[in-house]
Amino acid sequence: MVTRTFNEYENLTGIDFTLGERMGGMTSEERRDWADRTLIAGLKAANRKARLLYRAPLSADKTSHRTTSVSTEKIAREAIETMGLDDPVWIEFNSIGRMPIHRPNFP
Amino acid sequence: MLTDTYWEPESDKYKGVWTMRNEDFFVMRWAQPDFIHQFIHYNCQKYVGGCILGSETYIPACDYITKEEHRTWDYAFQRQELFYKVWGNLLYNSNTPDSYFARALADKFNLTDGTQLLDAWKLASMNANRFASFFRGTWDATIYTEGFTTDGGKFINLNNFMVQPVLDSSYINVSDFVAGNYNADTQTTLLQLAEITEKESRKTLGLIR
Structure with missing residues (x-):
């Protein structure tokens, strides 16, 4: 499906996906493996290069709750660094609530 | 909370x-270039490529917010033009001066100078920032x-408002303020927050009259 979509729509320059909701019950490794053998395999099989935006996993356990862990982050990092895409990948972090970042300090 | 695993060491x-x-405002026309300057300042490390803006649930294409007789634009994103203009321009060039946005407002609304309108816009926008930080x-x-x-779309009642933890740790919620659990040297007290909110809101009204 991913490959056919790219081959059909020549103006499409890339895709993004989230290892998040609807993946409850799967471990971080299972989520990564599913993305590898479906979305990323499909992207690489397309008839031209395309960019990938990979949203950082929203859960570090088998739930769909907002959790993080170093081990899950290492899995995601390794997945991106070894997936073999020529162009740099964007890894997207969600800044509101789920993964708080430093917010500008305003009075 | 994220750790530094993704960027330490930096990846090529x-x-x-x-x-x-x-998901905070769809009707309001928020635009606050000072906030965006600070956001970029704190988030411009080499491992950062930029940011993605906007809502996930609301698609600003068909404008179903504005009554037809008041609508002078085609698409919903055009009614929040300054929001897109400040984010887009500052992410492209963080040195874009306020005078650029003031000039854009002057052109749009046929004013000789858009500086005061931009000042009012910035002051009014800060109330959304304060609320979401509090x-x-x-x-x-x-x-x-x-x-x-x-x-669930429920109105925030006064009890919620008093006990909800703050997002920005330089703020203090009501419970902690009453119990004295704060540092007056480093945190904005409730009285200071109320004072600046009222002062800047009044100033906004003064500017647009």
């Missing part, structure tokens, strides 16, 4: 992109700033 295979998720949202449905609502 990817760059990080922050999600500036907006009342901590955890995921997107837990705070809708312009609607003053929380989980």
